[in-house]
Amino acid sequence: MKKMLMAAGVAFVLGAWTNVSALGVQANGNPFLAEYTTPFKVPPFDKIKLEHYKEAFLKGMEEQAQEINAIVKQRSAATFENTIVALDQSGKLLSKVSAVFYGQNSANTSDEMQAISRELSPLLSKHRDDIKLNAGLFQRVKFVYDQKSKLNLTKEQAKLLEETYKDFVRGGANLDAAKQAKLRELNSELSMLELTFGQNMLKETNDFQLIIDKKEDLSGLPASLIASAADAAKAAKLEGKWLFTLHNPSVMPFLQYADNRALREKIYNGYINRGNNGNKSDNKEVVKKLVTLRLEKAKLMGYKDYASFMLEDRMAKTPEKVYALLDEVWTPALAKAKDELADIKAEIKKEGGNFEPEGWDWRYYFEKAKIAKFNLDENEVRPYLELNNVRDGAFYVANKLYGITFTEIKDIPTPHEEATAFECKDKDGTHLGVLYMDFFPRESKRGGAWCGGYRSQTYENGKRLAPVVTIVCNFSKPAGDQPALLSADEASTLFHEFGHGLHSLFRDVHYFGVASVPRDFVELPSQIMEHWVFEPEVLKVYAKHYKTGEVIPAALIEKLEKSGKYGQGFATVEYLAASLLDMDYHVLKEVPANLDAMEFEANVMNKRGLLKQIPPRYRSTYFNHTMGGGYTAGYYSYIWAEVLDADAFEAFKETGDIFNQDKAIKFRNNVLTPGAIDDAMDMYKNFRGKEPGTAPLLKNRGLM
Structure with a gap:
């Protein structure tokens, strides 16, 4: 039942039911209602029209309703196969259309698509609840769960059973009828508010x-x-x-x-000030309602706050453990940021300025300070970071580590005319999946960068069905006669999202319900890839001047290495500030009736001594990671996973070979391939042989 569809970097879990038999749904001409005949069975993007989405959603919900009803009504006693597996494999049409719709709604939206998403939101919310709150279905699931010790299940099957049962309990199956009715109401409202927040943010950015x-x-x-x-x-x-x-x-x-x-x-x-302009797209009231309703839901489910509810099935487990890590890094990061601020003030004074630096001065004078300290201007580096070369550098690293290859596919439908497609093959030539790359900003694309999917890896008739993965970014476009030249941050972002892509391409599980790892583990595969991007051995392969083809000079690599940790005070503090803000909203035990998001933000940041020149990376009214629902009480996940990735890369460096094959094979087999079959920390220990400490992270950021 749990179809994990990567869209906008977020795992969508889709389920259940609505009656559409009277709506006259027709299969004629709708690509979703027939088997794809495209290369590798990718979605036929060029054939999909707006009107096809709603039709397929309604038909998909109707089909899954019938599948659920068949599971519940069958006379046979509940078994792992006829209940747990049948549930996991239900809703294939719904998953099929959802993957495309939510992927396109993030990467190539329109007013019409956004209207469809608002129309579908309450239907899909009801749809999910109709499965999770189906008493007859839960009775069968519980019957199988109660017999788990007698069933002789494989590790993967046992994990699917555990996750399925837990999904029902966390979905409200044990609540009484009155509380279930209230839960339905809350879920519907929250779904619409999260959608509204994201749409407001996109409009504010574009306006x-x-x-x-x-x-x-x-x-x-x-x-x-x-x-x-x-x-x-x-x-x-x-x-x-x-x-x-x-x-x-x-x-x-x-x-x-x-x-x-x-x-x-x-x-x-x-x-x-996006979302904070007192207009129709203002998000302050949306934030207040989201925080209030999330707390109400948590209490309804028996938790003291929403963070406790969300963290229960993640690695961190409790808010206290999250705060412990954030606070441990906050103190040295803030001290480092104050040192950087002193450098900025010195640059202002050097120019004859007599003013206190503000937020709009930080990047400008920091760049001058970096040039003064390291004789390095980022514009010296950009000519060596041509987009296609950086992409090929990521492919090179993957090939050196895992033996896989990427070959561009020309004659294939793409999600946008600017997107390119690649076939990924394993070392033995086996097809692993299709990878789309869509790099440039446009008004129809939300901000940021993410890795999603138009089809999840699964098995059909005993054979692996390969995934269709997409990497979406907002990089600097080609301008005039100059190709797309990336900043150092953009190059890291490409490697980061490519790491997510590898995770999707390598995954090899038989059930949707064990496909997705916990939120605070999911950034390990992406963030470890960032460690290779500026390794001298890698730079010499892909960092070539876009005009002359000259390999990046050793002297410039040396400057990059020496300056690499400069600026980590600002970068770490702005990130931690956002992580703390996310947690502070969601550990509230009561939400004041007059909550003002900007006042709340100012108060919690001032208490921690945040410098006025550094706003949180995402302020409350455009913090889509948490208010949009993907990283709610979870933005800390990046630093949590960095504890893992910094330690994991040390495993490679300790061998003296950053492409050590033994370590690469162990990382692929224990981290990238098994989905969530094992506990997250067990997966890490299976690779590393021990739990990680924070020292590599602090060292990596120059904080110790």
Whole structure:
């Protein structure tokens, strides 16, 4: 029953029922209602029309309702096969359309798609609840669960049974009728609020424009950014001007390089006030309702707060353990950030400035401080980080570690005209899956970067059905006659998302219900890949000047190595601030009736001594990770997983070979392949031979 569909980096669990027999659903011409005939059976994106989605969703829910009814009504006593497996394998059409719809709604949305998602939200919420609160179905699941010690199940089967039973209990199956009715109401409201939050955030991001019409106001900006802004202005019918937006490839380098302080302030305030503008897209009231209803749900389920409910089946288990890690890193990170602030003040003084630095000054003067300390300008590095070369560098690392290959596929449907497709083959030539890559920002794409999927790995008739994986980013576009040149951060992001992609491609499980690892383990496969991106041995393979083909000079690599930990105070503090904010909302035992999200945020940040120049990486009104539902009480997961990935990479380095085959095989077999068949920490110990400590993380960030 539990179909884990990776969309927007979030695992969607879809289930259950609505009556659509009277709606006249027709299969004619709807690609979802027939078997795909495309290469590798990828979705026929070019044939899918908006009207196909709702039709397939309704039909999919109807089909699964019939499957659930058949499980419940059968006369045979409940068994693992006729109940647990049948439930796990139900809803295939619903999973099929959901994977495409939610993937496209994140990467290539429209007003019409967003309207469909709002229309479907209450139906799908009811749909999930109709399965989890089906008394007859739960009775059969519990019957099998109570006999688990007698069933002689494999490890994978035993884990599926455990997860299925737990899913029902956490879904409210043990509540009385009145509480179940209330739970349905809360789930429906929460689903719609989370959807609304994300749609508001996208609109706020797209609505802001900084239009420059004086050439002198471009002072300090790299030529590539100026060219991109000119292209954006031309596309917006503002020829002869320059258009800057709140998409990261535009706003971040503007803050880093623009000499005009007033314009830096304007775009900075636009960025940090998304969802906080008192307009139709304002998210403050949405945040208040989300936090309030989540707490109400947690208490209904018997928990003291929502974080306790969410953390129960993750590695951390309790809020106390999350705070212990965050607080351990916060103190040295804040001290490091204060050192960096002193450097920034020195740069301001050096220029003759007599003002206290603000948030819109940090990146600008930090860049100057880095140049002064290390003689390194990021624009020296960009020419060596051409997008296709960085991508090929990620492919190279995967090949060296695991022997796998990636070959571009030309004649295949793609989710967007800018997306490219690759076939991934194992060392022996076996097909592992299809990987899409969609790299550039557009108004129809939400911000950030993520790895999702248009089909999850599974088995059909005893044969492995390979996944269809997608990596979606918002990188700097080609501008003028210059190709897409990445920043160091963007190169790391590509390797990060590629790590998620490898996790999906290598996964080999027989049941959907054991496919997805805990939220605070899922970043291990992605973050460990970041360790290879700037290793000198790897840079020499892919970092080639886009004009001359010259390999990145050893002197520049040395500068990168020396400066690599500079700036970790800011980076760590802004991340931890967001993680703490997420937790602080969700450990509330009572939510004040007059809760103001921005006041709450200011209070909890001030108590911890957050520097005024460093806002949380995501402020309350655009914190889609937590308010959108994917990382609720879970944004800490990145630093939790970094404890694992920093220690895991040490395992490679200790051998003297960052491509050590023994370690690579153990990592693939114990971490990347088994899904969630084993406990997360057991998987890690099976690879490493011990539990990790925090020392490698602190060392990696330059905090010890």
